[in-house]
Amino acid sequence: MKIGVLGLQGAVREHIRSIEACGAEAVTVKWPEELDALDGLIIPGGESTTMRKLIDKYNFMPSLKQFAAEGKPMFGTCAGLILLAKQVVGYEEPHIGVMDVKVERNSFGRQRESFEADLDINGVADNFSAVFIRAPHIVEAGENVEVLAKCNGRIVAAREGQFLGCSFHPELTDDHRLTAYFVKMAAEAKEKPAAV
Numbered sequence: 001m002k003i004g005v006l007g008l009q010g011a012v013r014e015h016i017r018s019i020e021a022c023g024a025e026a027v028t029v030k031w032p033e034e035l036d037a038l039d040g041l042i043i044p045g046g047e048s049t050t051m052r053k054l055i056d057k058y059n060f061m062p063s064l065k066q067f068a069a070e071g072k073p074m075f076g077t078c079a080g081l082i083l084l085a086k087q088v089v090g091y092e093e094p095h096i097g098v099m100d101v102k103v104e105r106n107s108f109g110r111q112r113e114s115f116e117a118d119l120d121i122n123g124v125a126d127n128f129s130a131v132f133i134r135a136p137h138i139v140e141a142g143e144n145v146e147v148l149a150k151c152n153g154r155i156v157a158a159r160e161g162q163f164l165g166c167s168f169h170p171e172l173t174d175d176h177r178l179t180a181y182f183v184k185m186a187a188e189a190k191e192k193p194a195a196v
């Protein structure tokens with residue numbers, strides 16, 4: 001299994017380490033052409049506005065949309081979730097805009113900009129220690145979206161078919177179970193590619 005991490009900005013190295021810990025091959029993606037060889041792509045946390053600028057600068061947008069249209073699995077963590085979402089509160093246009101969720105940025109308030117919480121993530125773990133850093137949350141989820149976890153009543157992890165998104169940073173701890181869940185999604189999609 002070959003999993004890429006969009007390597008323009010943010011917590012790239014930590015995701016690479018986590019993918020390798022799951023026994024898959026990890027690739028830091030610097031150029032759009034590199035997406036072709038991948039079975040799945042992780043869009044890391046960082047700063048969504050900065051990452052968007054770099055996506056445009058390096059002409060990544062058409063290839064990212066194509067990757068999604070081919071049914072290939074994509075996993076957005078924190079800023080990556082904001083990039084995948086079809087709607088972002090306060091913005092007229094989404095970024096990549098492929099996952100049927102509406103997200104709000106920096107939604108856990110100033111005094112709690114960073115915190116850790118123990119989460120029950122459906123199908124993944126019932127004791128996942130999640131690190132939140134100026135995290136977004138999912139305000140609305142479309143009908144085909146499966147809510148995987150909530151924190152303080154807010155949706156913080158969800159899956160819609162080929163798309164996985166979470167508000168927190170699963171790569172910042174040694175708990176690789178959510179990454180392993182994504183690697184499994186990629187393996188399943190490879191076995192049974194979506195009709196394009």
Ligand SMILES: NC(=O)CC[C@H](N)C(=O)O
Binds near residue numbers: 044047134
């Ligand atoms: N840790 C993160 O990825 C923070 C996301 C950041 N607050 C944003 O809006 O893009």
